[in-house]
Amino acid sequence: MSEGKKTKLxxxxxxxxxxHGVVNPPVQRASTVVFNTVAEKHHATVNRANQxxxxxxxxxxxxxxxxxxxxDVEGGAGCALYPCGTAAISNAIISFVEQGDHILMVDTCYEPTRDFCDKILKKLGVETTYFDPMIGAGIADLIQDNTKILFCESPGSITMEVMDIPTMAEIAHQKEVIVMLDNTWAAGVQFNPFEHGVDISIQAATKYIVGHSDVMLGTAVASEQYWDQLREQSYLMGQCVSPDDAYLGLRGLRTLDVRLRQHEQNxxxxxxxxxxxxxxxxxxHPGLPSCPGHEFFNRDFNGGNGLFSFVLKTSYPRATTALLDGMKHFSMGxxxxxxxxxxxxxxxxxxxxxxxxxxxxxxxxxxxxHIGLEDVEDLIADLEAGFERYNALILEKAVQS
Structure with missing residues (x-):
């Protein structure tokens, strides 16, 4: 019988x-590792890629x-570490493409991901085609002979569209296309990437894994088929993180489940x-029927978190500013x-x-x-006061018109 999610975390x-006999692994800081014998050095050299x-x-x-x-948490064969989520995304992609290749990128990706494609990959001779997150099986029509990667992000950045990952992954694999997923929203536990056809699951561990807004950290967990290449390519590009940051990521995992459940409830x-x-x-909000792809969320996800968006009926920047500027419990960041x-x-x-x-x-x-861990009644009162400021400016505009 496999362990439950909470136990595993x-x-x-x-x-x-x-x-070494304590609850948490000690923070081991090192640049140089010393060897007492030639045999020790030889053993380390031969096994340097194997922890x-x-x-x-x-x-x-x-x-x-x-x-x-x-x-242990996400699955896969190995995990590469990066100094931030953007580094994890860019290095995972660049580890598997070369000049003349083509990638498919979801149009609702994180903004720096788009910039990497348009400003770095393009310069290196790698073509990017953006696709609608709700394309589903239609992704087959966009795969070219030189397509190497299908890159997904679900839910989508800002607009929260939930993708049909299993269907798209199955089609991509028929063409030997690598499926990568920015799995940050699900924190690696609310969506099981390798059970749904993903080959490389990427996270900004800066977010929920660390959980305290004080560390920049990225991870990429790869299947056995792609782990060796991801590991070695990332190493050659100099990717590494502080052991102190790795420790804080590890510590954050321990409370991840209970934090996510409270974020989701709030x-x-x-x-x-x-x-x-x-x-x-x-x-x-992926948990509500009004969210595009809600049916895929219900089918594929184990739960939600605190991040979602809502759309106002009007666009009036002065009123929006009034809404945001007077917040007591919500900060802008x-x-x-x-x-x-x-x-x-x-x-x-x-x-x-x-x-x-x-x-x-x-x-x-x-x-x-992003709904945090405060008393939810205080957050609602904060938003209600914000709407009062917002409506005052909307009314003022109507009177002036």
């Missing part, structure tokens, strides 16, 4: 060879424990409250996944640069929120 990466102390960039026991924990409460607001056109609540707004025209084939064409402002 508590026990993952806690092998006695890493913990053996060889050189600091290959990792220390702290790194090995976190890498093993990520494999966010659903706020999302349903927002659905009742007259200012709101619709809510884009370019991240999410920590214990705190965050809020940001995107006016409709901003999507012209973020989307090329799946522009949602909102008439109103989209507001993205």
């Amino acid at each position: 508590v026990t993952a990466g806690r092998d006695k060879k890493w913990t 053996t102390l060889f050189y600091g960039r290959r990792g220390t026991e702290t790194h090995f424990a976190f890498q093993q924990a990520m494999v 966010s659903l409460t706020v999302a349903k409250w927002l659905e009742s607001r007259p200012e709101v056109d619709h809510v884009r 370019y991240s999410w996944g920590g214990f705190e609540s965050l809020i940001l707004a995107n006016e409709p025209k901003s999507f012209n640069s973020l989307r090329t084939v799946a522009n949602p064409n909102f008439e109103g402002t989209l507001v993205r929120v």
Whole structure:
């Protein structure tokens, strides 16, 4: 009988060879690893890719424990570590492409992912085709003879579309296309990547894995077929992380389940409250029927988290500013996944640069929120006060008109 998810998060990466008799693996800081004999050095050289102390960039026991924990949690054959989520995305892609290749990229990807494709891959002679996240089986029509990667992100960045990953992965594999997924929203536990056809699962561990908004960290867990190439290519590109950061990622895993459940409970409460607001056109929360791909969320995901968005009925930047500026419990910041609540707004025209084939064409402002671990009644009161400020400016505009 396999272990439950909660148990796995508590026990993952806690092998006695890493913990040395204590609960948490010690932080082992090292650049140079020294050997007492030629035989020891030879053994380390031969086994340097297999969690053996060889050189600091290959990792220390702290790194090995976190890498093993990520494999225990997500599946796959191995985990590469990166200094941030963007580094994990870019290095995973570039590890498998060369000049003349083609990749398929979901149009609702994280903005830096799009920039990497348009500004770096293009310069290297790798072509990118963006596709609608709801394309499903239609992805078959976009696969070319030189397509190497199908890159997905589900739910989509900002607009939260949930993709039909299993169907698309099956089609991609028929053409020997590698399936990569930005699995940050699901934190590696709310969506099981390798059970749904993903070959490489990527996360900004900065977000929910660390969980406290104080570490930049990226991970990429690969299947056995692609692990060796991902590991060696990433090593050659100099990718490594601080053992202190790896330790904090490992520590964050221990409370990941309980944090996600509270984030999800709070966010659903706020999302349903927002659905009742007259200012709101619709809510884009994967757990609600109003979210595109909600049926795939119900089918494939184990749960949700605190990140979602909602669309206002109008677009009036002055009113949106009034809504945001007076918040007590929501802060504005370019991240999410920590214990705190965050809020940001995107006016409709901003999507012209973020989307090329799946522009949602909102008439109103989209507001993205991350619902933290505060008392949900306080968060709702904060949003309610924000709507009062918002409505005052909307009324002022109507009177002036």
